[in-house]
Structure formats: structure tokens, C-alpha cells
Amino acid sequence: KAGVTQTPRYLIKTRGQxxxxxxxxxxxxxxxxxxxxxxxxxxxxxxxYFSETQRNKGNFPGRFSGxxxxxxxxxxxxxxxxxxxSALYLCASSFSGGDGGQxxxxxxxxxxxxx
Amino acid sequence: xxxxxxxLPTLSxxxxxxxxxxxxxxxxxxxxxIWYKQESGKGPxxxxxxxxxxxxxxxxxxxxxxxxxxxxxxxxIAATQPGDSAVYFCAETPPDSWGKLQFGAGxxxxxxx
Numbered sequence: 421k422a423g424v425t426q427t428p429r430y431l432i433k434t435r436g437q438x439x440x441x442x443x444x445x446x447x448x449x450x451x452x453x454x455x456x457x458x459x460x461x462x463x464x465x466x467x468x469y470f471s472e473t474q475r476n477k478g479n480f481p482g483r484f485s486g487x488x489x490x491x492x493x494x495x496x497x498x499x500x501x502x503x504x505x506s507a508l509y510l511c512a513s514s515f516s517g518g519d520g521g522q523x524x525x526x527x528x529x530x531x532x533x534x535x
Numbered sequence: 536x537x538x539x540x541x542x543l544p545t546l547s548x549x550x551x552x553x554x555x556x557x558x559x560x561x562x563x564x565x566x567x568x569i570w571y572k573q574e575s576g577k578g579p580x581x582x583x584x585x586x587x588x589x590x591x592x593x594x595x596x597x598x599x600x601x602x603x604x605x606x607x608x609x610x611x612i613a614a615t616q617p618g619d620s621a622v623y624f625c626a627e628t629p630p631d632s633w634g635k636l637q638f639g640a641g642x643x644x645x646x647x648x
Contacts, residue, residue, distance in 0.1 A: 424578075453634040462641065463579075463624065468634025475633040510578050517634035521586055523569050524636060526578035 422447065424527035426511050432533045438499040441530045443511030445492050451517025452494040453524060454486060457508040466509075469494055470517050498532075506534045543622070545643040554612040558625035558639045563606060565627040569636065570599060570610045574621045582610070582623075612644075620646045 425444040433439050445452050454466040465478040469488035486496040492513075498505055508531050512524035548554045560568065566587035571579035583594045585601050585608075592599050598611040608625050622643050626636040 426578075451634050453636070455636075463636075463638040465635045465637070470633065476635050478635070512578075512636075514634070521567055521584065523581045523584050524634075525581055526571075528576070528578045 424511055424513050424525055426509075426527035426530050428530060429528070430531045430533075432535060433501050434535050435501055435503060437501050438497060439501060439532060440495055440497050441509055441511075441532075443494045443496075443513075443527060445494070445511075445513030446525055449513035449515055449525075450492050451514045451524075452488055452492065453512045453514075453517065454494070454496050455510040455512065456480070457510055457529070458506075463510070466496065468517050475517070501534050503534050505532065507532060543641055543643050545645060547645045547647060548615045548619075550615060550617060550646055550648050552615055554610075554615045554619070554644060556610040556612075556623050556642045556644065558608040558610075558642075560606050560608060560625065560627045560639070561637065562627060562629050563603070564630040565637075566630065567628040568599070568601060568608055569626045569628075570597075570608075571624045571626060572619075572621045573624065573641075579624060615644075615646050617646050617648070620644055 427442045451470045453468040468476040472488045483499045488494045508529045510529045512526045514524045569584045570582040573579045585592045585599045596613045600609045622641045624641045625639045
């Protein structure tokens with residue numbers, strides 16, 4: 421069974437641009453969560469989608485947004501990029517995203533570098 | 536609050552020894568906990584999980600212990616191997632928080648021959 425797939429693996433952008441990252445969850449998983457990982461802040465939750473609806477959101481500015489499609493694939497978008505947005509962006513999927521004892525499984529992330 | 540990766544502690548272990556990685560979690564109402572392993576250039580990989588109605592759970596070469604009284608988790612790795620070298624994270628699921636894992640800062644495990 422294929423794991424979580426994230427594309428692209430690497431991206432280089434300049435300040436002020438916008439970027440879209442893609443995530444394909446494990447087949448049958450309907451919940452997709454996004455995280456930002458940096459050396460200074462560790463792993464921080466961005467948002468979660470289930471059945472095309474955002475159910476939860478972390479403490480990030482509105483420049484960070486996402487969506488989920490009917491096939492559970494998800495995208496996240498960051499607009500007006502800042503230097504501090506340089507990070508590894510991770511996507512994770514699970515069956516329901518609740519606390520019902522179902523672990524999230526992660527992709528290998530998209531490494532975003534802002535010049 | 537959110538995890539802050541201010542400092543990544545390092546655990547050096549000799550190959551063949553047992554490793555114990557500790558983690559303090561923040562929310563006494565969290566009822567589901569997960570350990571992940573992250574190797575360089577990869578995403579976190581699921582190792583083992585435990586619900587709050589359990590004190591101990593065993594997997595292949597790994598054991599997770601949960602002490603709710605002091606909000607403490609530990610991961611024990613038996614007969615540590617070079618392939619166990621990685622950063623290990625504990626994560627908790629806050630109550631009523633769909634799809635959100637709250638991560639600890641992580642522990643770097645270095646296995647020496």
C-alpha cells in the first residue's frame with residue numbers, strides 16, 4: 421500500500437511569491453493534516469481537513485491556507501512568502517483524524533527555501 | 536502551548552545496549568500518544584502508540600510506558616542497532632482537537648559501534 425506522497429520535494433522561491441504544495445494521502449484515509457517543521461520551533465500544526473472541510477487550524481497567519489478535494493488529496497498554499505517561511509512542510513493522513521487511536525502517517529515533506 | 540524546539544537533547548548509545556527516551560507531555564486530558572522516528576531527509580515514521588487507559592505497550596524491540604500521574608512517556612528500544620540512529624519525537628492528541636498532534640522537541644539518538 422502506497423504511503424503519503426508529497427510533491428514537490430524541494431522548492432526555492434523568493435520573498436513575496438506564493439507557493440502551492442500537494443499531498444496525496446494513503447488510500448482510504450480521509451483526514452489530512454499539515455505541519456511546519458523548523459529547527460527553532462520544531463513541528464507545529466497548521467491545519468486539518470476531512471471530507472473537504474477544514475476542521476482545525478493552528479496558530480498561523482492567514483497567508484497559510486489549504487483545501488481538500490473529493491478524492492482526499494490536499495493542497496496547501498502560502499502567499500506573500502517571507503524568509504521565515506523557509507521550512508520542511510509535512511503532510512500526514514489518517515482514517516478520521518480524531519483521537520480514536522488511529523495514528524497519523526507522514527510523507528517525506530516538501531523542503532521550501534525562501535531567498 | 537505549542538512545542539518549541541529550543542534544544543534537541545542527544546542520547547548516545549552503544550550498539551547492542553538498550554535505549555530509553557523520555558518525554559514530558561503537556562495536557563493532562565490528552566488520551567492518545569504516539570512515538571515517531573525521523574531520519575535525515577525523511578518524514579516522521581510511526582513506531583508505536585498508546586491510549587491513556589494503558590500503562591505499557593510492547594512492539595517489536597520497542598516498549599512505550601505511560602505515567603499519567605506525572606505526564607511522562609518513555610520509549611524503550613531493546614538491543615539498539617545503528618539503524619536506530621535518528622530523532623525521536625513523542626506526540627500527544629489534545630482533547631477535542633481534530634487531526635492535531637502536539638509534538639515534543641525531540642531527542643537525537645546516536646548509536647555508536
